[in-house]
Amino acid sequence: MSGTIAECYLPALASMEAGEPRLLLSRAHLEAGERYPGTDVSTRALCDHLASAPLNDVLRKQLHVAISRWDIAPPDDAWTTGTRMRSAERRALTYTRLGIVDEPSAIALFDDLFPLQSETTVVISDVFVPWYFGERRGKHAFYWPAYAKLLDRRGWSPDAVSGLDEATGRVIERLSDPLSIEARQAKGLVVGYVQSGKTANFTGVVAKAVDA
Numbered sequence: 001m002s003g004t005i006a007e008c009y010l011p012a013l014a015s016m017e018a019g020e021p022r023l024l025l026s027r028a029h030l031e032a033g034e035r036y037p038g039t040d041v042s043t044r045a046l047c048d049h050l051a052s053a054p055l056n057d058v059l060r061k062q063l064h065v066a067i068s069r070w071d072i073a074p075p076d077d078a079w080t081t082g083t084r085m086r087s088a089e090r091r092a093l094t095y096t097r098l099g100i101v102d103e104p105s106a107i108a109l110f111d112d113l114f115p116l117q118s119e120t121t122v123v124i125s126d127v128f129v130p131w132y133f134g135e136r137r138g139k140h141a142f143y144w145p146a147y148a149k150l151l152d153r154r155g156w157s158p159d160a161v162s163g164l165d166e167a168t169g170r171v172i173e174r175l176s177d178p179l180s181i182e183a184r185q186a187k188g189l190v191v192g193y194v195q196s197g198k199t200a201n202f203t204g205v206v207a208k209a210v211d212a
């Protein structure tokens with residue numbers, strides 16, 4: 001049964017991979033109706049699966065990745081309604097859009113398994129022309145998603161990948177808009193301890209820059 005739960009919920013999550021959170025249960029029901037008629041894919045069944053699943057369970061990891069990505073979505077994305085990144089208000093909005101707001105036990109489990117991370121990467125410069133937001137962030141995404149999946153296979157936690165996603169996005173938005181007719185030079189310096197993720201950071205920046 002647990003394998004069937006994953007096979008119904010994973011495609012539901014994949015449909016939101018490059019976008020905003022939407023009703024998760026209804027999408028899982030669509031998958032179940034087409035592939036496993038009569039299967040219980042209720043929120044309770046999902047929670048039962050997650051509560052007993054090991055740390056590396058694929059559904060647990062993908063749900064963690066998705067929630068972490070929505071936690072750090074820029075406030076100018078329309079669906080966020082201006083809620084701050086990594087805030088309790090943002091997480092509550094995500095739960096509402098996923099359709100679990102009326103399930104206190106589900107919310108408690110999600111908060112326990114996918115705790116809200118408050119640490120952010122410091123980026124010194126705040127003077128730049130905004131361009132890397134909304135549709136521009138995901139419209140041609142190819143190398144960054146591939147790199148994120150590679151990091152996952154190398155054992156990076158969803159929170160670490162999410163943190164790298166946020167840090168590299170804050171660097172990219174400070175570069176010149178590649179569609180602008182005006183040329184502008186931008187220089188930067190990655191500072192960190194040995195083995196702190198500097199190489200992963202600028203590799204992620206390169207991946208997102210190519211995508212953009």
